[in-house]
Amino acid sequence: xxxxxxxxxxxxxxxxxxxxxxxxxxxxxxxxxxxxxxxxxxxxxxxxxxxxxxxxxxxxxxxxxxxxxxxxxxxxxxxxxxxxxxxxxxxxxxxxxxxxxxxxxxxxxxxxxxxxxxxxxxxxxxxxxxxxxxxxxxxxxxxxxxxxxx
Numbered sequence: 001x002x003x004x005x006x007x008x009x010x011x012x013x014x015x016x017x018x019x020x021x022x023x024x025x026x027x028x029x030x031x032x033x034x035x036x037x038x039x040x041x042x043x044x045x046x047x048x049x050x051x052x053x054x055x056x057x058x059x060x061x062x063x064x065x066x067x068x069x070x071x072x073x074x075x076x077x078x079x080x081x082x083x084x085x086x087x088x089x090x091x092x093x094x095x096x097x098x099x100x101x102x103x104x105x106x107x108x109x110x111x112x113x114x115x116x117x118x119x120x121x122x123x124x125x126x127x128x129x130x131x132x133x134x135x136x137x138x139x140x141x142x143x144x145x146x147x148x149x150x
Contacts, residue, residue: 004030006037071107071116078107081119090118091127 003010005028016026017034027034042049060075067073082105088095089105096105105119108128120128131139 002026004028004033006030006033067107071109071114073107073116078104078119081116085119089121089124091120091124094121094123096121 001010002013002016002024004016007030009030011030013026015030015032017031018025019027022028029037064075067075067078085105090108106122106125108117108120108125109115110117131137131143
């Protein structure tokens with residue numbers, strides 16, 4: 001048991017980070033206090049931390065790994081599919097997604113078989129997701145019928 005120097009509560013040793021430089025091998029502040037202090041420092045001035053994260057982030061490598069693990073695709077497979085669709089959404093024929101500040105169209109896939117169907121803009125991808133992309137297309141056909149009646 002040890003008393004935290006910040007919150008002054010007695011806590012078990014497991015609630016402190018290890019620190020080899022001190023006699024008892026534990027940090028002076030508990031993990032909870034350390035985390036709250038780090039959060040406060042970040043919130044007061046987040047830009048240096050964000051800049052460091054951006055510099056360490058290899059977007060191309062991460063995207064390549066994501067395409068392979070999620071969809072079994074290579075970046076070239078994505079480019080080939082994009083060219084096959086003439087660089088536009090497979091539904092509305094718009095050229096960009098504007099999803100999460102990326103220009104990439106989103107990969108539409110069957111959630112059961114994980115088979116890639118094509119590339120969609122974020123609006124069309126969301127529409128199909130909300131319609132649950134059901135086999136009989138009853139929701140989509142119902143929506144179309146509704147719009148024609150209006």
